[in-house]
Amino acid sequence: MKVTMIGAGYVGLVSGACFAAFGTDVVVVDVEPAKIEALKQGRMPIYEPGLDNLVAENVSDGRLTFTTDLKSAVAGADAVFLAVGTPTRRGDGHADLSYVYAAARQVAEAATGPLVLVTKSTVPVGTGREVQAIVREARPDLAIDVASNPEFLREGSAIGDFMRPDRVVIGAENERAFAQLKRLYRPLYLIETPIVATSIESAELIKYAANSFLAVKITFINQMADLCEKAGADVHDVARGMGLDGRIGRKFLHAGPGYGGSCFPKDTLALARTAQELGAPVTIVEQAVVANEARKAAMADRVISALGGDAKGKVVAILGVTFKPETDDMRDAPSLVIIPKLLEAGAKVQAYDPQPHYARQVLPDAVSFVETAIGAAHGADAVVLLTEWNEFRAIDPKKLKLAMAGTVLCDLRNVFDPVLMRECGFQYSSIGRM
Template sequence: MRIAMIGAGYVGLVSGACFAEFGVDVAVVDVDPDKIEGLKAGRMPIYEPGLDNLVAENVRDGRLTFTTDLVAAVKGADAVFLAVGTPTRRGDGHADLSYVYAAAEQVARAAEGPLVLVTKSTVPVGTGREVQAIVRRARPDAPISVASNPEFLREGNAIGDFMRPDRVVIGVDDDHATTVLKRLYRPLYLIETPVLAVSLESAELIKYAANAFLAVKITFINEIADLCEKVGADVHDVARGMGLDGRIGRKFLHPGPGYGGSCFPKDTLALARTAQDAGSPIRLVETTIAVNDARKVQMAERILAALGPDPKGRRVGVLGVTFKPETDDMRDAPSLVILPALVAAGVDVRAYDPQPGHARQALPAAVDFAGTALAAAEGADAVVVLTEWNEFRALSPDRLKAAMKGDVVLDLRNVWDPAAMRAAGITYSSIGRP
């Protein structure tokens, strides 16, 4: 089979490489010539564990190519996936679908034979029907089926999620689209992956509903952590007791400084706006958004309070600034709220992250970047953990204390053992623990 993937961003590049690993011939298309030339040379535009090797192997074997020529990529393709950006639209919180619609029209005009046009990007309910209308206007007689195939890829584990998914969701209207998509995902049948064929509207809503539910779960445990601090309970014991209930599950019950990333903030906001427009508001999601936004501000206030009545001129070492470990993604990371607040208060901020590429541009110029975790802690009055990279867990409390000027550590991800930190002479505080 042969497919084209429109968009060489996170979703398009990972999905294209993984389909190629399935044995499919994949052409990845992007309008950015520098990105395409970089990919041809083996340079990844994002950090994702294992992606560079997966891309290199499939390029070498001739199954994966990169191009700026959409027309050539579409010719002869059995399916074309739209994996372009759907950022939050300024002013109203809706997803900006202009890139999706423009790409759909381009594909329709370039199509020469039967084709399945698949929306891979996360899009609100109704997008598939509008894509159908665009295709009909552009090519009223072309045999083009429109389908939806939302992605469920976690940054830092995207390849594993694609190769061993919990489920594959396809939104389809006709037998041809169903047949093509099931053939593409046929390798997953060997591991008995459920393939859920539903309507376009259901497929679009499944992705938003799933992400919103996980965001609610994260926000819930964060508020439970706050309560634990007030009453002397341990949030990890509470989360474990909750997670052992099969109806709840243990995942996404880890307290922290608030969720961020490319999906949860954007998708919860888009779902809330869609529901409001439909006359069926989802108050739980609206509250989740507000509570999560407030939490990042509260974390900044907690750090400033730990520095004493006059934080100006104090030094803080920050460990981790990406929104989660094993990615260089800075989109809606808690650090984008917390670090500017510290800088505005006159705090001297020195940060370290194993993947700082995008962080240097996203954070205030006043934030200094260190080359190691201990270098970030050197001379610091306080050290703050914002992202739970594994290398921080292995950091010796004694070496950390020796590097610091002060003794305050605020562990906003609960990566360290409180007893070991206190034994090293550190004034230690974490989230939701006595």
Template sequence: MRIAMLGAGYVGLVSGACFAEFGVDVCIVDTDPAKIEALKQGRIPIYEPGLDRLVEENARDGRLTFTTELKEAMRGADAVFLAVGTPTRRGDGHADLTYVFAAAEQVAKAAEGPLVLVTKSTVPVGTGRKIEEIVRNARPDGQIEVASNPEFLREGSAIGDFMRPDRVVIGVESERAAAVLKRLYRPLYLIETPVVQTSLETAELIKYAANAFLAVKITFINQMADLCEKAGANVHDVARGMGLDGRIGRKFLHAGPGYGGSCFPKDTLALARTAQELGAPVTIVEQTITANDTRKEQMAQRVIDALGGSVAGKTIGILGLTFKPETDDMRDAPSLVIVPALIAAGAKLRAYDPQPGHARQVLPADLHFASSAMDAVQGADAVMLITEWNEFRALSPEKLRAAMKGKVVCDLRNVWDPAQMREAGFSYSSIGRP
């Protein structure tokens, strides 16, 4: 089989490389010549563990190619996947579908024969029907069928998520479209991966519903952590007691500074706006959005309070800037709120992240980027851990204490043991733990 993947961003590149690993001939097309040239030379524009090897091997074997020419990418393709961006639209919070609709029209006009046009991008319910209209207007001959195949890739573990998914969702309107997608995912049939076949609308809504539910779950445990702090309870034990209930599950019950990333913030907002327009508001999601935004704003105040109400002239070591470990993604990262707030309060910040490339582009210019974790904490009055990279777990309390000038540590990810931190002489605070 052969497919074209429109978009060499996170979703398109990971999905394309993984399909190639399945034995499919994949051509990834993007309008950015610099990005395509870099990929041809083996340079990966994003950080995702294992992706560089996957791209290199499949490109070398001829199953994965890159181009800026749409017709070239589509030649002989059984399916064309739309993996273009759907950022939040300015002003109203809806997903901006400009790129999706433009790409769909270009594909329809360039098609030389029957094919299935598959939406991989995260799009609001009803988008597939609008794409059908665009395709029908551009190609009345009816040789193009529209399908939905939402992605469920977690940054930092995306390759494993694609190769061993919990499920594959396909929204189709014909047996031919279903057959094409099932052939593409045949390797997953062999390991008995559940395939959920639905209508276009249902497939689109499954993606939003799943992300919104996880965002709600994160926000719930964060609010439970606040309650634990007031009541003297331990949120770790609360989460464990909840998670052992099979109806609830253990995942996404880790208290912290709030969710970020490329999916949850924009998807919850888009779902809330769509639901309002359809007259069926999802108020629990609306409240989740508000609570998460407020939480990020509250995090800077924790270290300010720990330093006696003022950080003016104080040096604070920041550990971790990306929205989660094993990625360089800074989209809606808590650090984007915390760091400027501390700088505005007069603090001198020394920050370290193992993947700082994007952070350097979006954080204030007067933020000092340290060369290592120990460089960041050297001589600091306080340390704030924002992102739980594994290398920070290896920092012993004794080593930290010896490097720092002060003794305040604010651990926003509950990485360190409170008892050990107290024994090392720290004034230590974490999330939802006494």
């Protein structure tokens, strides 16, 4: 079976490498020659644990190749996946589907035989129907089945999520398309992974609904954390008591500075806009979007308050700037809001992150990047833990305090033990805990 993956971004590259690991011949196509050349040389355009080794193994075995030539890559393919970007469209919050539609037309024009064209990108409900219309207009002479197969990959654990998923969702209209995709996912079927076979519209909506529900869950526990602070309760105890209820579950009940990343901010906004247009507004999601943006700004105010209400001339050390650990992704990271606000307040910001490549490109030039966590704390009036990389959990609090000029420690991920930190002499604050 030959599979073509259009797009060598996060989803396309991880999915292509994993399909190749299943024993499938995969060609990954991208329009950026520099990216393809780097991949051919074994250099990854993103940081994802284990991806470099997985790609190298499958390239060496001849199952995974990279090219900029879409026409040759599509020729003879049994399945073609669209894994191109769907960024938020400026002005209205909708997903920009121009890349999806352009790629669909190019694939149809390049096809040399029947195939299944699969949308892997996260797209609003109704996109599949538009793709069908484009394909039929471009190639009325050819049987091209359109399907939806949304991805559920978490950055930092994407390979494990692909190889051992909770479920595989396949949206299609005929048994021919279902059979082709079930064949492709046979290794997962053999380990009894649930396969959800449904309509194209349902598959598209499953992805948005899942991400939006998780975003609402995060927003809920963040607001409970604020309530805990006012009431003298501990959000960790509240979250544990809630999470032990099987109907609720423990995951995503971790208070923090707000969600970010490539999925939740974009998908919640797109779902809200689509629902409004269809006359069935999802107001709970709309409110989660508003609350999450406000929370990021409020975190900067917390730091300034911890500094006595005035950050002018103060040195603030930021530990972790990516939106989550085990990734270099900066899309909608809380740091993109918090750090500029601290700079506007007159603070000097010095930061450390284990994967700072993209952070250096998108954060203000005024931010000084250093090579270690202790180095970032050197001479700081306040240390702010913003992303919970594992290495921060092992920081020696005595060394941290010795490096600092002040004693303020703002733990925005609730990583540290409050009692221990205060015993070490820190003016310690966290989220939803006294």
